Amino acid sequence: MTEQLAGGDLSRLRQLNALAVVHVLRGRPALTLTELSRDTGLSRPSTEDVVLQLQHQGWLEEVQPASGGMGRPARRYRFRSDAGWVLGIDIGGHTIRVLAADLDGEVRHTVRTPVAITAGRAERLAAVDAAVAECLAAAGLTGADIWAATVGTSGLVDAAGRVVLSVAFPEWTGVHLAQHVGRLVGGTVLVENDSRLAALAETWRGVARYAQHVVYLLAGLRTGTGLIIDGRLHRGFAQAAGEIGALPELGWIRAQEHLRSWTGAPAGTDPDDLAGYVFASAREGDRKAVAVVRRYAKELALGASALVLALDPQLVVLGGGFSRSADVLLDPLRREIEKRCVRIPEIVTSTLGDEAVALGAVKLSLEHLQEHLFDVRTGLAAPVRPAR
Amino acid sequence: MTEQLAGGDLSRLRQLNALAVVHVLRGRPALTLTELSRDTGLSRPSTEDVVLQLQHQGWLEEVQPASGGMGRPARRYRFRSDAGWVLGIDIGGHTIRVLAADLDGEVRHTVRTPVAITAGRAERLAAVDAAVAECLAAAGLTGADIWAATVGTSGLVDAAGRVVLSVAFPEWTGVHLAQHVGRLVGGTVLVENDSRLAALAETWRGVARYAQHVVYLLAGLRTGTGLIIDGRLHRGFAQAAGEIGALPELGWIRAQEHLRSWTGAPAGTDPDDLAGYVFASAREGDRKAVAVVRRYAKELALGASALVLALDPQLVVLGGGFSRSADVLLDPLRREIEKRCVRIPEIVTSTLGDEAVALGAVKLSLEHLQEHLFDVRTGLAAPVRPAR
DNA sequence: GTTACTTTTGAAGGTCTCCATAATTAGTAA
DNA sequence: TTACTAATTATGGAGACCTTCAAAAGTAAC
The missing domain is CATH 1.10.10.10 (Winged helix-like DNA-binding domain superfamily/Winged helix DNA-binding domain)
Known part of the structure; x- marks a missing residue:
């Protein structure tokens, strides 16, 4: 039992x-x-x-x-919280982030390395290597001092730490991140989807602290989710939980298109930057922009409502790049969710910003150590890096 | 932590x-x-x-x-599994079921009492009283011997054991079942939604044994769900989890209408019996009936797919009255789910049949005792009925 | 009916970890 | 210097566990 x-x-x-x-x-x-x-x-x-x-x-x-x-x-x-160390690594589109934290979860060193959005697989991995090396050097550590590390990436990740499918970066599909990063550090390397890590971070040090059931929405150029159920990250049977956006009828795939359809930005604007213009115009009261934002919010709310109805969370956290525009996005989102749901959860904006994924990666590393070093069943282990 | x-x-x-x-x-x-x-x-x-x-x-x-x-x-x-007893009570539309089980979960006595579908609140509660009394008498027990009891009912139930909302039986809304049944038995009385209890039963003694993540679909005159996450029943923050059918875009409310639209049954057939005719005709190859079943399956699959995508369960269990017609329902349901989902879970039919809800009620009672009598934190309690 | 074998029972001695209590120590304040 | 305070150290005792060995109570073979 x-x-x-x-x-x-x-x-x-x-x-x-x-x-x-x-x-x-x-x-x-x-x-x-x-x-x-x-x-x-x-x-x-x-x-x-x-x-x-x-x-x-x-x-x-x-x-x-x-x-x-x-x-x-x-x-x-x-x-002796400095007896061992963990790394949290966020491999983003524009930035690689590496955090080194002690066993208390105190972040002691942070490294941010820009990387071209167009960078290929090899170039991106090389940037990761460099960032990890830089972070270790800054902390005066070697890879052997790292007891556990977690890598956050977009896309679907399997249990072995391989990227099974990356829609945003097709070239990324198939990369064995656990193996790659395992060459740099001593401890176990976990790989997890970035949205999930951000969700975890919010329950650890963000707005969702102490909440047991949380739906996290990563709203940005990509849309993703992270689910916290019973205080724990929910992955599902085959690490595929939270993919509600794939349901054709809910259409998170379409959500972005509303923003892209905006014609009020200067000609030649990078489509990736378009969203910022839309939100800015909406903020200034441009009625067409407001309408575009509302349509986007509606599409987002559709999937969010499905998650809320399914899980009845205490909290919905809006994170990701677009959460910076929460002032124009949150209200329409809330209204659309209220229209559809039986019980309305609190809906709040992330406070962790860009750090969320890396911080969640730190937290996941710590949870891994918790199970292997401080577990009630096995007793306290020796203060050395646990075997992989 | x-x-x-x-x-x-x-x-x-x-x-x-x-x-x-x-x-x-x-x-x-x-x-x-x-x-x-x-x-x-x-x-x-x-x-x-x-x-x-x-x-x-x-x-x-x-x-x-x-x-x-x-x-x-x-x-x-x-x-001494007979040191204490639990009850599982299923208050259904047509039938009241009461199971008496020992501390090992062995069901020792079963009472089934028919009740008119049209029965009002008082009449139905009286039938419950009679059934409980009969079951206790058959087991040679009194209410004082019951250490815990769980009541399964349709509708939304709050944490105190009150029916907050019953769509199927408007008169049922507001009834305080925990209090009512508490007058009959000594131990704690839990009240839970019937679909959830059926889901729990499936993971205990049904097809979902040992599965950690399960989506249970109760398909019948009403449509409901029960979610098992990490081996535990998921209720949500305010006991409102699993209400995916309420999402207008997914339309479980509409699902029944497809079956009701069937005109091939004898004139004057009770709309409640109509479904049986449709499935029977579909089984015999009637093309119109097959089409109706397919449309129903599609609507059902829409909500089911949302749950599958959200949770990535190992298993989807089809239960409820219509699961008797799984031979014509399961295939179209599976096809529709396969169309929409990223990872396809196993989709199977319930084997517990009518007993599922009452059995789940027994299981929930046992889990309650487990926490209060056999908990690692508090140690083993004395073998007497725990305080309410 | 005795003897050999098997397995459980019961008793003895020892170790470990905890607790309560009392005497000692090392500071600060008057 | 003396009183006061709080931590440390030492002592004795109890409870729960372990290992080991002799005694007991059956069955099987002769």
Whole structure:
């Protein structure tokens, strides 16, 4: 039925208590034994025992005692969040982004490398290599220090980390990103669709914090979705969840065309930049532009409504490039969704902006480590890079 | 991040081991200490200790030793699955069904009571009362022996157990089923939408066993859905998940009309029985009937495709009254889904038939008890009806 | 009916991890 | 210097687990 937690001998109990101490300490400043004892529910002597063991293992480190208090100064211990590192890599159309974060999820180094939208497979991969190398160098790390990395890319990705289908970049189809990036870093490399990572980021550090059910809409030159169900990223049986835009009757494929049909921009404008002009004109009150935006919003809302009706999320998050124009896009979108849905979720705009995908990639790496290092079933692992 | 399992003192370890023993023993025949020791991973003496304690508590019972083996006959213990009982109640249009099951989920008594489709609120509730009373009497139980009960009904149900909206039976809207049934039985009363319960049943004892992601279609006079995501029933933030049929563009509301438009049935046929005639005619090759079925299948597939694209389930299960006519319905449905979806899931017919909803209700009751009696976090509770 | 074999049972001794309590230590404040 | 405060260290004890070995209670063979 549910996965069972096996019992065991006394060492199991120590495992659990060690895990409890680490759990309390992670992502917080150094604590004294008394504080740890209070937060874990363990007795003071037991806490000390566990902490000393963890310190010996390398998970904990003693720091300078705080000065200026009453009584004997207490030893303080911190979680060694710099024992291991994770990377979050966002391979976008115009930009490669690499974030290096510690085990607390604190982003310590950021690298942004522009890449031509026209860049082919080899050129783009080379840019990734360079960005990763630059980020590692800036952090003073080598690939061996990376315990896990996640790559975000557009397109459908299989479980092995290969791009199965990329509509936006046909040349990208078939590239084995897990393998490629695996040559640069030591740990496990995960590959995931960019919309999903952005959704994950929003539930971690964005507007959807603490929400359990979220529909994320990536609205931009491409339209994508990320679904958070029960607080977890939903991928589906074959990693194909969220492809609602493929339904002919809902027509996300058509959605862009409304924006493209706009004739108010200067002649010769790159079609990719057209959208910005439309939104700007709508903002200034141009009635034709407003109508175009409304038609786009309607098409977008059609798919969004299907997701909302299917999943009944607490929140719909509008992200992607067009979310910068939320001031003209959000209202019509909301109205169209309200027309169709039984229960209306909150509809909000992403706050993470461009960073969302890379941040979600960091989060996914951390979740992977969480399962392999800090899992209740297996107990606390040693503070070294887990095997692939 | 994830819910943390608190450590603790040695009694915690005993809790876990007791839970492990119960977990191994549940739903299985009586086992010897040696067998239990092997399956739990505990030593023989410890196993004995735990078992004796559980026997004293009332969770385990010694049974006659098996005869005719080598060596000294071993004591055998069984899980007292009859320590508590659950009910599964299906309030359907034509039938009230009540199942009484033990803690192993073994259905021990079944009561079916016909009720007029035209029956009003009071009459229908009275029929429920009678059916529950009859089932309890047949099992030799009183309401106090029931640890949990679940009621399945059509319509939207809120978290408190009230029917918020019933389209099929307007009079049903507002009825507080949890409260009503709570007067009859002692334990917690859950109320859930019938399609969802049927979906749950399919993953428990039906064709979707062990599948993690399932879209269940209830196709009948009404059309409904149940979604299983990550092995759990998905309700959504406000219990409104799965209402994809409400999307005007997909039109499950229209789906029935195709069947109703059929003119080949004897004059004066009850519109509710019309569908059967259509399917029968289609089975015999009547081309007009085949066309009608195809149009119905297309409408159904539209909503189903939206769910499949959104969730990427492993399996789509066709249930409900029309699933009896799967031989003429399944193929066109499958073709229409294949037309629209990126990845095609398996599409199969329910095998549980009429029992599905009541069985799902039993399962939901058991899951509720699982959380409150056998939970890893709180440890094993005493073998008495948990507080409401 | 005895003997050999098999398997379970029961008892003893040891280890580990936790807890409660009390004595000691290392600071600050008067 | 003395009082006060809070952390550390030490001690004793209890609970739960393990391994090991002798005794018990059956069946099978002679």
